[in-house]
Amino acid sequence: MVRAVASVPLVLAAGEGGAGDLSSGGFFAETAWIMLVLPFVAFLAIILVGKRMKGLGAELAIGAMGVNLLWASVLFVQNMFEGIYREVNLTIGEFGTFAGRRLAFELGFVVDGLSIMMYWVVAFVGFLVFVYAHGYMKGDIRVPWFFASLSLFAGSMLVLVGAPNLIQLIIGWEGVGLASYLLIGHYWEEKENSDAAVKAFLTNKVADVGLILGTILLVPALGTFRFSALSAAADAHSEALGGVAVAGALLLFFGAMGKSAQFPLHVWLPDAMAGPTPVSALMHAATMVTAGIYLMARTFPLYHQMATEARPWMVTIAVITLFVLGFLALVADDLKRVLAYSTVSQLGYMMAAVAAGGYTAGLFHLFTHAFFKALLFLGAGSVIHAVHSNNMSDMGGLRKEMPVTFWTFVVGSLSLAGVIPLAGFWSKDEILATLGHEGYTAFMWVAILGAFVTAFYMTRAVALTFFGTYKGHGHPHESPPVMTAPLVALAVPSVIAGLLNIPGVSWGPIRNFTDWVGARIVPMGDYHPKAIEWELAAYGLIAAVAGIAVGWRLFAPDAETQQARDRLRIPVLYPLLHNKYYIDDLYMKGVVNPVKGPLARAVDWVNGYVIDAVINGAGAVTAWLGGLVYGRLDQQGIDLLLNAAAGGTGGAGGKLRLLQSGKVQQYAGAFVVGALLLVVAFVLVT
Amino acid sequence: MDWFESAGLSLIVFLPAAGALALFAVPKAREDAQKWVALLTTGLTAVLAVAVAANFNYGGSEKFQFEVSQSWIPAIGARYHIGVDGISLPLLVLSAVVTVLAVIYSWDHWEEPRNVRGFLALILLLATGMNGTFVALDLVLFFIFFELVLLPMYFMIGIWGDSAKRRIPVLGRTVTMRLYAAIKFFIFTLFGSAFMLLGFLALYFRSGDFLGENTFDIPILIALGSQNAFGSGTFAFLVFGAMFLGFAVKVPMWPFHTWLPDAHTAAPTVGSVLLAAILLKLGSYAFLRISIPILPDMAREWAPFIGLLAVIGIIYGSLACLAQTDVKRLIAFSSVGHMGFVMLGIATMTDVGFNASLIGMVAHGLITGLLFFLAGSMHHRYHTREIARMGGNQKLMPWMGGIFAFTAMASLGLPGLAGFWGEFMSLLGAYRPLAGLSLSQFQTYMVIGAVGTVLTAGYMLWMLQRVNLGEPKAEWSDHEFHDVEPTEWLAWAPLIVAIVAIGVYPRIVLGATTDAVVNLARTAFGG
């Protein structure tokens, strides 16, 4: 009974865990742990020997990622044909009991539709970005450390998405946070960068409180950290879970808000652009920031079946994120910041979908977004590499000098804007359909407006960067193939990925995306449109086209107009957007600085002047009493009294040193009094 | 291996003391020989401790093993009774291992006035006291070992400490830090110990009422405690209070903590390390070994109060850290916060909480010990502990900076490293405290504790940013810096490995403790 956990089979495969018609995979599913471990091995190896290698450790990182890509691809393809479910938990320590049940920490991995999709996205985008970075970081001051950190990130991210339980998820979760901290602050010689890194870490730490408390709330009810148990309990509307479901769900969501940069915890993401561009592409666009969405998807049954009261709140937050924060991309001059705000906004779409009940819709957008947003970032990196500036006011007219970058960037932008038939259109359309179907009609319209804003700022970015005349210095030229090849490789799925999940279309034996990610231990039971809703699609498309048109009109492709338009400063609105709705200021001036400054100093003051004063004062009082007891009320004694009195008025109070008066008789007196007190106390106690 | 069963623990306890004596047989000028004597004795002690851990029966970790019980002072019924169980085993191993590392680190780091023999002898004496406390199963023996650690530490701080002068607020007097700190440490602890001794004596005399003869024997008293022999009246209240004072000062709990920053800041590096890694654990260990099992009813009654002080400590320590300008002082205050988590775990009075406190103690010992090593080595190189004068450490000494960053991350409780488990489990424990304790009260503690983790991250990151990152200050431009040296590697590598190992595989600690704390919670509180 007490050993209940130990008796649960370590491997939950199809059939055993009630996963119905899912297969247990094969060799590659059994050995999926290699993916979780390999990047860490690379991390250590790079730290130890990277400096002495020809490619400064990059080859180790790329090699590890290549193997991972192989594994993930095989699993991905396997999962297309038949759903895989396999879960392995290894106990790493039992630690106590709750209501008679032993609780244990476990590590392991899970191979199912959701995690396979994530493995593949991480491995695929990761591999391309690693390759790209090999070119991009050439000549950097800390190449080995860069690739070590990237490997650390890849490992942590895979640990996160492969987590079969909340504990492992938390480990991976904070691991990617650490990697993000290290990489944002890659150029830590400048304070801005290290500030951004600290900001990212701290903001995420605030959110992690939610994740940890949510875990703590849910676990006693379940008796285990396993997601499979959580899903099953939620699916069965377990009573034990009932009391804490909503609170636990909201706390987990709070954790997700931090990682996925939801309003109002989004502040770290734009600043995170201080890191090198490949980092922004991989972590702060394609993978790490989707961890929050992933968490919501992983625990989807909890939200879908039990914590339904929590969902409206979550949708509201997500829609605020997608709409309000999208505007910020309109005024940013830094190309990467434009993309960062766009990422925040797109994360809002995903979150809105999952929160509203669109498990597949949210994940599908995550899937497509990973490609085109990584593509956009890498393209931006290519441009930045060429012009040595992040600012669009130093760019312009680059379409001729950098044709590959230009065309792939345009593809990415169109996909992001949601132009048919590119990937972004299909995934965004499904989100809109889900919002509409689940009854969030008003939010659906806001999301459509958001699509307009998206198209608008992306057009602005394209126009300012590639059209008009060049405003920077030097002669930019196209990046080397090691950088353009990943762009092309990402452009392909950015175009065609949408076809994988067209409502009502199934691709024969390989089925479609909905079925792939539906391979879970319990059915998700979310909404899938049966056929394309052309009316809704048309609204979305109109919004996108309108956005492009307005953007094009405003930021017409000649230098003078561009500069004139870009100086367009609408009163009230522009300062509001420029200052990021003053949210950063609120945090810094309202919370961080007061805590760091006055509050901390006050506590320190209390330590020295109150608690210690009591101690020192006790010493002084003892000495003072000593002065009386030993008849020291002569010259010195009066002095003492005066000093003690002066202490109250801010002068010298007690003097601990007077305990050490050197007067043997005072010691003897203290001894007598102390002995008496002890005797009395002893007698009283016994 | 019969001799090992019976004499192993005694050897672990007294070998260092014998080594200290042997040191004085070596001529004063033969410093190398002295170092080897110290290294061999502590090394052998550590090997024995590991051997004890290896031969420990983990299936019965709730029982005392390697037990020895000999008549000692028959007049008062004090016995030479020692043994280890799952609660003390990790701490014993930690203590034995950290001592070796301290000796290794000392190999070429000596503070002025240089006196190799004296310093090493104090370390060895300290080791006897620490190891002895963790194995003592007799209150008199426990008290003696508990107090024995005072003297070496007092001299360590008082002789080799920081000779800077500092103006003490309120006191209005400029004092030499090491003297002030040493005396403050000594008086504080002695103040607590006096009450603790009273509590022990009271237990002794009261135990006669049930047994017919008075006893200091801890297992017997625990057996009495599990039947609630000492009740919940004024007697038990006062006894618990007296022992609480003694232990809380040692932990230290807010507001008895003010000796800690001064002692840590003033102590020589090795002193700080041992103080942080082991000495602070004596108090919290004593709660688990003595207070709670012997007086369970009172423990339940005092729990909300202990929890309150613990969470105040967490928040207070973190905030105080944010205001520090001295690296060592900052780390010292971080101990206040971390020990707050340890005590919060204990206050929940559940097995999860006890386990949290134990793994928290081990993790804190490893992490904060390493942090003090690092702070000492940086002080050694910069000749200052002022954070404001550092910066760009990562650039001047890449490995040192890297290890510092790693340790700071471990200290802020990064999951996957040792520090996480203690924090997480004590919060988990606070969510479901012992039945009968106020749920809402402890859940409030939990939330406050969770906020504390954010503050912890805040000050650690801020410290890292100021010490490690940025460009080095101009004053160091023509200064030669040595990165981590061989002895430092030797002393630190085991700690680094242990931090990662426990972080990834907490069973290293939990495997020993879990059965023991489950049993402790069950015998103390039933159910």
Add this chain to the structure above:
Amino acid sequence: MTFSEWIAEPVNWAFLAMAIPMVIAALRVVTSRNVVHAALFLVLALAASAGLFILLSAEFVAWVLVLVYIGAVVVLFLFGIMITRAPIGRETNLSHDTRWPAAVAALGVFAVTFWLINAVATQMGGFGDPLPAVGRATATGILGEGFINRYLIPFEAVGFVLLAALIGGITLARKDLTPAEEEEGARV
């Protein structure tokens, strides 16, 4: 035993006859303004306690007290007083100016001790029992056997302490001579 019963026993008159002067003498030891007087009052107090020892049938101890204390120690005291040129005669500066805290501490000690004696006596009910009759003096031989049997090691240790004190006293009190004085001493 009531007070009247107690006072009816003649042996208690003897007790009072010694105890009262003893207390008065003791008080004078600590209050006298003349060092020599104080030392002489100590002689009186000790003599009274020797008398009490005889009452308690501890003759040998009583004589040891007289010989060692009154004979030797007090003489030593008087020598000490003379050598340190302590003011013989009335001296106002012998005590601290404010003495009441000391008095409070002393009264505290007495109160606590008295309370304990009283409490224990009441609790045990045995302290009121009469002591064995006067007259059966302890044979000195018993003491001697005690010293060389059971208490042999302490006895030796005390002997050692005495020796150490002897040497220590000499070393401490010996006046270090200047080279010139040493020369002079050598000549003599």
Add this chain to the structure above:
Amino acid sequence: MVLTQFLVLGALLFSIGVYGLLSRRNAVTVLLAVELMLAAVNINLIAFEAFWNTAAAHGQIFAIFVITIAAAEVGIGLAIILLVFRNRASGNIDQLDLMRW
């Protein structure tokens, strides 16, 4: 005779000794007060001995030990006073504050 009367007398004597110990300024008189306290202890020892009347007379033996140690103590104490007096030309104890830091 009962035991209590001796114990009370001893307590009284001891308290007087404490008073002297704490209130006296002259070192010699402080030593005298210490002697009083020792005498009080002796009274207690002898009284207990008489009360329990052990065959081996432990109490008396201890009293003799006390007396012996007291003699040694006086010898050393006076020697120290002598030394201090020589260096400081004063026999007042409150000038002995060398232990101060």
